[in-house]
Amino acid sequence: MPVDEKKLAELRKKARETRKTVLQMIAGAASGHPGGSLSCIEIMVALFERLRLDPKNPHWKERDRFVMSKGHAAPVLYACLADKGFFPKEELKTLRKLGSRLQGHPETTTPGVDVPTGSLGHGLSMANGMALAGKLDKAKWRVYALLGDGECDEGQVWEAAATAAHHKLDNVVAIVDRNMVQLDGPTEEIKRLGNLAEKFRSFGWNAIEVDGHDFGQIMGALDAAEGFKGKPTALIALTVKGKGVSFAEGKAAYHGKPIVGEELEKALIELEGMKND
Ligand SMILES: Cc1ncc(C[n+]2csc(CCOP(=O)(O)OP(=O)(O)O)c2C)c(N)n1
Secondary structure (H helix, E strand, C coil), X not given: CCCCHHHXXXXXXXHHHHHHHHHHHHHHHCCCCHHHHHCCHHHHHHHHHHCCCCCCCCCCCCCCEEEECCHHHHHHHHHHHHHHCCCCHHHHHHCCCCCCCCCCCCCCCCCCCCCCCCCCCCHHHHHHHHHHHHHHCCCCCCEEEEEECXXXXXXXXXXXXXHHHHCCCCCEEEEEEECCECCCCEHHHHCCCCCHHXXXXXXXXXXXXXXXXXXXXXXXXXXXXXXXXXXXXXXXXXXXXXXXXXXXXXXXHHCCCCCCHHHHHHHHHHHHCCCCC
């Protein structure tokens, strides 16, 4: 379904607010991953617009499943879950605190989180398992997994890619946050990934490349993925690490360094004026 201008404006506003919330959460925890959180904001806001969920009943059998395979971007997941009403937004301030339900990486103690992640490379395999179960049950629900591009250095991602294609898991969508930077440098220098869309195609997948900060493109590709039968779909979302904060954009230095103090103030002012298009 094409997204109208009014909806696009609403989503862009939500993305702006989510960016600010996530930076404040990470600063409050004095620990976390701003770069790879900021790169996946539009992807996550678009996904949570689309996922069939019931915040009052997190274990609703017919829900779509979501796997945050790049688990270090947990603050974005928590912000989206709170926005949907899975738990109070006030709780977001407890990120990474002792006793909090919102730890540095997703755990199933958080309402709305189906699988624990954080050790990179496992998410797509877990998504496959759920999707196979869904097929056996002839269920309508679908499974979405968000992976980092650096995460695709893990061999298990490609084992999972082969498995999903073999079992014709057209109820699986893998979204790769292709921000070109991993923990301490550019992905193409650390271990060249090349053309990820072609790689997934060669593994037997349907693959679509999108601008990962453009809601129209992301929503359109999610629609196309749902309509595509016989193969799993990979969305290669071209993004910018640290998107929206000029001094953090494209920089590995902000992968795991909280933005605090004067830098946080500057970032929040920049985000206030962000247009997202
Ligand atoms: C198995 C494993 N090895 C190492 C790490 C440490 N680690 C956390 S994030 C990260 C970089 C991931 O890069 P990418 O997937 O590109 O993430 P993004 O840029 O989207 O944040 C690494 C190596 C980990 N979490 N799991």
